[in-house]
Amino acid sequence: MMRIRSSLTGLALVAALLPLPAQALEIFACEPEWAALAQALAPEARISSATHAYQDPHYIEARPSLIARLRRADLAICSGASLEAGWLPALQQRAANPKVQPGRAGMLFAAEHVETIDQLDHVPFGAGDVHPEGNPHLHLDPERIRQVAAVLSERLGRADPEQAAQYRAAYLRWSLSWQQRMDKWRERAEPLRGRTLVVQHSTFDYFWRWLGLEVVADLEPKPGVPPTPGHLASLVEDVKAKQPLAIVHSWYQDPQSAQWLAQKTGLPVLALPSTTAPEQGIEQLDQLFDHLLAQLLEQVDAG
Amino acid sequence: MKSTLLRTLSLAVFVAGTAQAELSAPDISLTIDAYHKSTDTALGGRTEGWGLSHTELALKQQFGNLMSGKLTAVMEANEEETDFSIEEAYLQTLSLPAGMTLRGGRFLSDIGYLNGQHPHADSFVERPLLYRAFLGGHYYDDGLGLSLVMPTDLYWRISAEAFDGDQLSETDSGRTVGTWALSTSLGGDLSDSQSWQAGFSYLRNRTLEAGEHDEHDHHDHHDHEEEGHGHSHGAEYTGKHMYLADLVWKWAPQGNNRNQQLTLSAEYARVTDPNEYASSQEYHEGWYGSAVYRFAPQWSAGLRHGRIDVQMGHDDHFHEGALEETAVMLAWNPSHTQTLRLQYTHQNVLQDWDDTFDAAADDVLTLQYIISFGAHDAHSF
Numbered sequence: 001m002m003r004i005r006s007s008l009t010g011l012a013l014v015a016a017l018l019p020l021p022a023q024a025l026e027i028f029a030c031e032p033e034w035a036a037l038a039q040a041l042a043p044e045a046r047i048s049s050a051t052h053a054y055q056d057p058h059y060i061e062a063r064p065s066l067i068a069r070l071r072r073a074d075l076a077i078c079s080g081a082s083l084e085a086g087w088l089p090a091l092q093q094r095a096a097n098p099k100v101q102p103g104r105a106g107m108l109f110a111a112e113h114v115e116t117i118d119q120l121d122h123v124p125f126g127a128g129d130v131h132p133e134g135n136p137h138l139h140l141d142p143e144r145i146r147q148v149a150a151v152l153s154e155r156l157g158r159a160d161p162e163q164a165a166q167y168r169a170a171y172l173r174w175s176l177s178w179q180q181r182m183d184k185w186r187e188r189a190e191p192l193r194g195r196t197l198v199v200q201h202s203t204f205d206y207f208w209r210w211l212g213l214e215v216v217a218d219l220e221p222k223p224g225v226p227p228t229p230g231h232l233a234s235l236v237e238d239v240k241a242k243q244p245l246a247i248v249h250s251w252y253q254d255p256q257s258a259q260w261l262a263q264k265t266g267l268p269v270l271a272l273p274s275t276t277a278p279e280q281g282i283e284q285l286d287q288l289f290d291h292l293l294a295q296l297l298e299q300v301d302a303g
Numbered sequence: 304m305k306s307t308l309l310r311t312l313s314l315a316v317f318v319a320g321t322a323q324a325e326l327s328a329p330d331i332s333l334t335i336d337a338y339h340k341s342t343d344t345a346l347g348g349r350t351e352g353w354g355l356s357h358t359e360l361a362l363k364q365q366f367g368n369l370m371s372g373k374l375t376a377v378m379e380a381n382e383e384e385t386d387f388s389i390e391e392a393y394l395q396t397l398s399l400p401a402g403m404t405l406r407g408g409r410f411l412s413d414i415g416y417l418n419g420q421h422p423h424a425d426s427f428v429e430r431p432l433l434y435r436a437f438l439g440g441h442y443y444d445d446g447l448g449l450s451l452v453m454p455t456d457l458y459w460r461i462s463a464e465a466f467d468g469d470q471l472s473e474t475d476s477g478r479t480v481g482t483w484a485l486s487t488s489l490g491g492d493l494s495d496s497q498s499w500q501a502g503f504s505y506l507r508n509r510t511l512e513a514g515e516h517d518e519h520d521h522h523d524h525h526d527h528e529e530e531g532h533g534h535s536h537g538a539e540y541t542g543k544h545m546y547l548a549d550l551v552w553k554w555a556p557q558g559n560n561r562n563q564q565l566t567l568s569a570e571y572a573r574v575t576d577p578n579e580y581a582s583s584q585e586y587h588e589g590w591y592g593s594a595v596y597r598f599a600p601q602w603s604a605g606l607r608h609g610r611i612d613v614q615m616g617h618d619d620h621f622h623e624g625a626l627e628e629t630a631v632m633l634a635w636n637p638s639h640t641q642t643l644r645l646q647y648t649h650q651n652v653l654q655d656w657d658d659t660f661d662a663a664a665d666d667v668l669t670l671q672y673i674i675s676f677g678a679h680d681a682h683s684f
Contacts, residue, residue: 060560063553094683
């Protein structure tokens with residue numbers, strides 16, 4: 001029995017080390033939202049996301065498994081604007097895959113193809129974790145998603161020219177239904193216009209702008225710097241006076257700070273996914289926006 | 304040694320000239336590592352008192368899609384001396400097929416787990432004993448290296464490197480290939496929250512055979528008298544063959560290492576044939592095990608224990624030496640560019656000869672502050 005088990009383990013190890021047979025297009029997405037978008041535009045491709053909704057995408061380690069995945073990729077899609085600056089360059093260097101080196105057609109940074117918000121001419125020392133390229137969380141704007149989809153569709157065609165026509169057709173179909181969805185979301189979001197929120201980090205800024213919501217306070221004293229007791233205490237009076245809709249934090253963030261402020265102010269805490277989460281039933285990008293809207297509208301109804 | 308470096312630099316300039324159309328501005332970074340150490344330690348990289356250790360200015364330039372180059376100048380200063388060195392000056396390909404990367408110039412060898420990592424990313428103020436004893440802290444040299452990442456599900460890297468060996472022996476061995484190394488590492492995820500990496504390396508040191516007749520006598524213990532004072536890049540204890548095995552395991556809840564992460568790592572080294580009188584029973588040996596726990600986004604604590612067993616050559620025979628070191632540290636990262644670390648180190652001499660481990664200290668406190676400016680390297684696993 002022992003011998004069978006050990007030889008099986010041996011076989012599994014050999015299988016894991018054998019080069020994989022050439023198959024469908026391999027797509028490496030830095031974040032789940034880009035994996036979901038690639039899934040919509042190239043359903044036949046083998047797609048994997050380097051991160052999930054419970055991970056802070058700023059702090060990912062260049063793990064061996066990620067190097068192995070990038071090594072096999074035909075196309076990589078990431079947010080850019082330095083969001084992945086702490087780990088993607090290490091992956092690119094170690095994966096030794098010419099297709100996804102910076103500047104190649106196989107390396108797509110979304111932020112290079114849409115206008116980002118909050119760009120800076122220069123970053124003053126001590127400004128926190130901010131980058132001159134602006135806010136990288138652009139996938140939470142449905143309009144910008146559409147712009148990125150157009151570029152991704154073109155890159156898919158370049159990586160896999162034989163299927164270029166299919167990718168183009170898939171994009172046109174997707175784009176049409178996305179436009180209809182955007183119109184519906186705008187309509188549904190009407191009660192949210194002009195409302196205010198307390199947030200933790202600038203993760204949802206694009207979404208708030210698109211909906212016409214305003215941020216009145218950030219639990220982070222500086223972008224990327226975890227909330228401090230002193231900073232939180234300084235927010236209490238102001239937040240009480242402004243009576244925002246809720247205190248919002250991402251799934252991957254520690255809820256402690258939001259809960260503390262909620263206790264002091266009587267406001268509700270809203271934990272939202274900042275990206276798609278297939279294991280939690282949010283597989284597609286439209287499901288993500290449906291979910292976010294429903295959660296916010298629930299707060300309006302409750303208030 | 305110098306000629307290789309010059310050749311590398313002139314090559315870099317040449318490539319820079321031909322590829323100017325695609326050149327972007329180079330990434331420049333400065334890392335300052337300031338410390339205060341209460342007492343000298345045996346084989347200690349840092350000396351007593353105030354000092355700067357491994358303060359580096361690095362220039363990184365990508366030449367189109369073809370290659371990238373890096374130049375790292377390092378300054379170390381303590382109350383007795385100031386030392387400048389070039390630790391990295393290499394060009395590396397970006398466009399070779401089949402997962403290959405070719406490096407040429409002066410660079411850190413791929414052997415072991417810690418060797419290829421930059422010291423300011425370390426969790427403790429000094430490298431483990433085995434690195435300080437057998438590799439001069441970290442091993443870099445002038446040469447060529449080819450590495451290969453296999454297209455497998457599991458991460459699998461194989462590297463072959465050839466160096467002139469001058470940095471390890473601290474002499475000009477006169478050989479074209481003074482050292483060569485083969486290394487491999489494997490790694491993957493065990494679950495959403497656990498990942499691992501294991502490696503095995505072999506380093507062949509041919510510099511010991513060069514000019515054996517007139518240089519042999521200088522390889523004995525008398526070289527060690529200056530240890531703890533003069534700044535040394537070379538290895539204290541060498542041998543013809545070095546074998547290194549490393550294992551790393553990391554855990555973070557749901558793979559989110561922002562708030563919490565546990566890192567366990569261990570390495571083992573054996574260096575055989577210290578000289579021609581050594582029998583197969585006479586070899587150097589060392590190991591360490593380390594546990595580092597980040598318990599809050601800005602705070603981490605760690606414990607490391609290690610030991611070396613060495614053969615100290617004395618004419619045609621050996622005297623055994625054994626040294627243990629335990630370190631406990633607490634680190635605070637107020638931002639991702641700064642680290643403030645307090646470390647307590649305890650050394651224990653188990654066996655000594657001719658006061659080689661005279662500098663060993665019972666209680667050592669080190670306070671370290673690291674700050675970096677500009678584009679800094681992404682940290683590896």
